[in-house]
Amino acid sequence: MELEAEKTLIQAESSDGPNSNSSDLVARVRKLLFRQMLVGIRDGRFFLGTFHCMDKQGNIILQDAVEYHSTRRSSTSPMEQRCLGLILLPSSCRSSCHVGCYIEEQLSLLKL
Amino acid sequence: MADDAAAEVSVPERTSIPSGDDSVWADVSPLFESACKDLQDGELIHGDNFNLFAAMSALEIMDPKMDSGIVCKYYSIDEAIENGAAPVPISINKTVDVQCTIDIMDHLLACEATWHKGHSLAQTVFSCIYLLRPDRTSSHALLHSYCRVIRATCKAVISVVSDARTHEEDDLFTMAYGLPLDGDGDEKCLSLLNAVEETISRQLRACKAPSSRRRVLEEMEPLQTNLDLEEGYCKALLCRLRFRKHFYHVLTSMRRPQGRGLELARKHIATCISELDCIYRSSDFLRSSACGTSEDGIEDRTTASGCQPIGFDASLNCRLSAPTPPRAIKILSWKKAIEYFVKLLHDLDIICSYSLDPSLEGVLQFVVQFQKSQPDLVARAHLQLLLVQDGKLYGRESMFAVITRAAVLPEVAKNHDVQKNEYFVQLGQLVINTLKILCTNAAWQRRKLGKMLQDWRVIYVQLELAFRKEFGEVSSIPEDENVCVKIFQHILLWVEEQTYWIASRFLILGFELELYSPSEYCMVYWYIYVVLIKLSEKTHLKMAAKNDTGKRKGKKKRDSPKDVAREYRIPPAVLFLQCQICLAEGLTMMLAALRNEHMILQSRNPFNTEQERFFQHFELLQKACIPDHVSFHSFRESTTYARLSTLVMYNYFKDAQRIAKEAKSSFSNDPHKLAELRKIEQVAEHNSIALHVISRVGALDPTLKASFEFSHHPYFATAVVKRS
Numbered sequence: 001m002e003l004e005a006e007k008t009l010i011q012a013e014s015s016d017g018p019n020s021n022s023s024d025l026v027a028r029v030r031k032l033l034f035r036q037m038l039v040g041i042r043d044g045r046f047f048l049g050t051f052h053c054m055d056k057q058g059n060i061i062l063q064d065a066v067e068y069h070s071t072r073r074s075s076t077s078p079m080e081q082r083c084l085g086l087i088l089l090p091s092s093c094r095s096s097c098h099v100g101c102y103i104e105e106q107l108s109l110l111k112l
Numbered sequence: 113m114a115d116d117a118a119a120e121v122s123v124p125e126r127t128s129i130p131s132g133d134d135s136v137w138a139d140v141s142p143l144f145e146s147a148c149k150d151l152q153d154g155e156l157i158h159g160d161n162f163n164l165f166a167a168m169s170a171l172e173i174m175d176p177k178m179d180s181g182i183v184c185k186y187y188s189i190d191e192a193i194e195n196g197a198a199p200v201p202i203s204i205n206k207t208v209d210v211q212c213t214i215d216i217m218d219h220l221l222a223c224e225a226t227w228h229k230g231h232s233l234a235q236t237v238f239s240c241i242y243l244l245r246p247d248r249t250s251s252h253a254l255l256h257s258y259c260r261v262i263r264a265t266c267k268a269v270i271s272v273v274s275d276a277r278t279h280e281e282d283d284l285f286t287m288a289y290g291l292p293l294d295g296d297g298d299e300k301c302l303s304l305l306n307a308v309e310e311t312i313s314r315q316l317r318a319c320k321a322p323s324s325r326r327r328v329l330e331e332m333e334p335l336q337t338n339l340d341l342e343e344g345y346c347k348a349l350l351c352r353l354r355f356r357k358h359f360y361h362v363l364t365s366m367r368r369p370q371g372r373g374l375e376l377a378r379k380h381i382a383t384c385i386s387e388l389d390c391i392y393r394s395s396d397f398l399r400s401s402a403c404g405t406s407e408d409g410i411e412d413r414t415t416a417s418g419c420q421p422i423g424f425d426a427s428l429n430c431r432l433s434a435p436t437p438p439r440a441i442k443i444l445s446w447k448k449a450i451e452y453f454v455k456l457l458h459d460l461d462i463i464c465s466y467s468l469d470p471s472l473e474g475v476l477q478f479v480v481q482f483q484k485s486q487p488d489l490v491a492r493a494h495l496q497l498l499l500v501q502d503g504k505l506y507g508r509e510s511m512f513a514v515i516t517r518a519a520v521l522p523e524v525a526k527n528h529d530v531q532k533n534e535y536f537v538q539l540g541q542l543v544i545n546t547l548k549i550l551c552t553n554a555a556w557q558r559r560k561l562g563k564m565l566q567d568w569r570v571i572y573v574q575l576e577l578a579f580r581k582e583f584g585e586v587s588s589i590p591e592d593e594n595v596c597v598k599i600f601q602h603i604l605l606w607v608e609e610q611t612y613w614i615a616s617r618f619l620i621l622g623f624e625l626e627l628y629s630p631s632e633y634c635m636v637y638w639y640i641y642v643v644l645i646k647l648s649e650k651t652h653l654k655m656a657a658k659n660d661t662g663k664r665k666g667k668k669k670r671d672s673p674k675d676v677a678r679e680y681r682i683p684p685a686v687l688f689l690q691c692q693i694c695l696a697e698g699l700t701m702m703l704a705a706l707r708n709e710h711m712i713l714q715s716r717n718p719f720n721t722e723q724e725r726f727f728q729h730f731e732l733l734q735k736a737c738i739p740d741h742v743s744f745h746s747f748r749e750s751t752t753y754a755r756l757s758t759l760v761m762y763n764y765f766k767d768a769q770r771i772a773k774e775a776k777s778s779f780s781n782d783p784h785k786l787a788e789l790r791k792i793e794q795v796a797e798h799n800s801i802a803l804h805v806i807s808r809v810g811a812l813d814p815t816l817k818a819s820f821e822f823s824h825h826p827y828f829a830t831a832v833v834k835r836s
Contacts, residue, residue: 023147023150025143025146025147026147026150026151028147029140029143029144029147029157030157032140033158033159036131036135037140038129038137041173043174043183045183046129047173048129052158052159052162052167053156053157053158053162053167054144054148054156054157055155055156055157056148056151056152056153056155058144061167061170068129069181069183069187070187071187071188071190071191072187072188072190072191072194073191077187079129080188082181082431084171085171086166086167086170086171087170087171088167088170088173089173090173090174093173093174096139096141097141097144098131098137098138098139098140099137099138099140100131100136101135102135102136103135105138106136106138
């Protein structure tokens with residue numbers, strides 16, 4: 001059943017032209033589009049937004065992003081937030097990347 | 113449940129960011145890493161709503177130009193304060209405390225000047241941590257009162273600029289989001305300041321008193337602990353406090369309606385200027401008693417002592433501005449800041465000494481003259497608010513009264529009912545807008561004036577139609593006693609005159625803004641020439657109408673033609689225009705002749721034709737038909753046959769000189785007009801000579817070329833002949 005589901009996915013993608021040879025992995029990532037994504041970067045800030053785009057280098061674009069930053073250097077400080085809109089997070093500064101999902105889905109997402 | 117999942121995912125415990133109901137954060141990094149390997153080069157994973165062009169506008173995180181959240185030194189203002197970035201008191205040692213307070217005052221002055229020059233408040237004045245947390249300084253009377261008056265002053269200045277509502281300089285000036293401008297009790301800032309000033313004055317008296325009296329005054333605690341430096345520090349502080357106090361008074365006096373506070377403002381301005389002089393001279397003392405400052409870069413220092421001030425960090429509140437970080441700016445040096453304030457005060461003084469001339473022509477002349485000194489935003493906003501208040505001139509003259517006076521109508525006309533006519537109301541609004549625009553910076557002003565030409569043309573047409581509907585053809589009505597007819601006729605003529613005046617300002621500002629290349633001077637002077645001819649025609653007609661009204665009242669007998677001819681003199685305003693017309697015509701023909709005979713240094717423009725450039729420059733004028741029946745072809749016709757030999761015979765420059773000389777006698781009590789006429793004479797003389805030289809020698813020496821520079825007049829060029 002999963003295989004059929006994947007086949008339909010691949011067939012659906014074949015209408016995108018150059019994406020006709022996209023792998024199962026790319027398809028799974030594509031399913032995550034428009035989901036809430038939480039990206040942490042090296043200086044300790046977090047960005048929460050809608051997953052909008054990703055490229056081969058792993059650069060991510062989030063839509064309606066909110067920045068969370070702590071007000072003190074220490075780890076147990078309260079966080080402040082501010083809205084940024086459309087942002088690009090280069091893969092080089094990314095330290096973590098999480099997607100909001102239901103517990104049942106979590107396993108399938110984690111499995112490679 | 114979230115906690116269970118949290119243990120599995122690698123989001124650190126400190127994150128309290130919720131992932132929504134019934135959901136958890138799942139780590140997708142491994143999935144992403146593998147999926148990326150499967151992507152083709154240039155392939156993107158995106159949804160249907162994706163637009164590459166829109167995606168290019170995304171803010172790039174960790175790019176210093178786009179990401180204002182990059183952590184510099186401190187994570188927040190509070191962290192900075194906790195780490196001692198803005199201590200209160202600044203030092204236990206009272207001398208050091210006083211030194212540092214003075215440095216803070218000086219740096220704030222430099223920041224304030226930088227802000228006035230067109231940067232954001234957040235990056236300048238409010239880079240001061242003491243200002244960002246108003247309550248912290250309450251135990252330090254000096255710092256507290258100073259911060260209060262700074263906040264109140266900034267608020268007053270923002271109020272003036274935002275009330276002027278010209279929206280130039282990108283509104284950067286008035287942006288104050290999230291900044292604590294409305295300090296509790298800031299209105300009482302002056303009483304606090306006075307109290308502190310009083311204390312320091314007594315401390316100054318105490319340290320200067322002979323030792324016999326000192327015992328009595330010993331109950332007075334000195335300002336700081338080093339007795340040798342007491343006098344110097346007291347004086348340095350006093351002039352700074354007094355400057356702030358009087359500057360605040362200047363702002364509040366000038367804001368009083370209908371110009372009632374102008375005279376008082378002048379007194380405060382004079383005090384401010386003298387206190388600034390004291391402040392400037394205090395730098396020798398402050399530098400010598402400061403601790404270890406090198407001579408390097410002393411000119412750039414933002415304080416009198418040369419020391420770095422404590423308690424400033426521009427990066428702390430950059431999150432308060434827009435998502436993108438503001439451009440890095442350089443705070444003006446302390447010396448340049450003082451120069452700025454001296455100039456600002458001089459400009460404000462000019463505004464305060466203005467006689468509130470009720471004649472519109474007088475107002476326009478004043479504004480144009482004022483703008484020649486290139487005043488900054490704060491001064492210009494004050495001028496605009498003085499001129500236009502509550503839709504009236506100076507808040508007291510109705511626009512209709514102003515217009516009827518400008519149109520040379522008798523006083524009775526100003527109360528006529530026709531002012532309720534919608535077109536007269538619109539005309540009044542148009543005049544108000546014109547006055548506001550004339551107070552803006554040159555670039556903005558020129559753009560708006562150009563767009564306004566259409567509005568002036570339209571109102572003329574509308575008024576003419578309304579007149580015809582009421583009274584029939586304009587020309588068929590004899591000059592009779594019907595005031596309403598008179599009003600319409602005079603105002604129509606005046607509207608035309610104003611339109612041409614605005615057109616001439618539009619063209620002339622192009623020179624100030626260096627919008628014309630030398631190869632275009634010929635067409636620009638030609639257009640100025642045709643516009644000025646129309647302007648002088650209308651002005652002359654308007655003044656003749658005035659003479660007529662005057663004459664008819666006085667004389668009963670018919671004048672003999674001889675008397676009329678003898679009595680009639682060309683009005684000085686028209687003479688003034690006429691010498692400019694001659695100059696413009698002379699320059700047009702000279703440039704055309706030089707071009708026709710290939711003697712001009714000019715760069716070739718391969719990108720567009722002369723006709724295209726003509727239309728680009730004069731599009732707004734052409735569209736508004738100012739003047740009518742004028743086109744590129746008329747320009748070509750006038751200039752194709754220009755030759756140096758004919759120009760020498762009919763010398764426009766000599767005419768300009770003659771008329772300018774004649775005009776000078778009528779303007780003997782107007783120094784600005786006299787100066788202008790002198791410049792016109794100089795340009796005419798030099799160009800006349802250049803014309804002779806090049807026409808005689810040019811034929812023999814082909815290396816002789818002419819170039820044009822603005823050495824004697826800001827917009828009438830002088831020909832310079834040299835060998836190429």
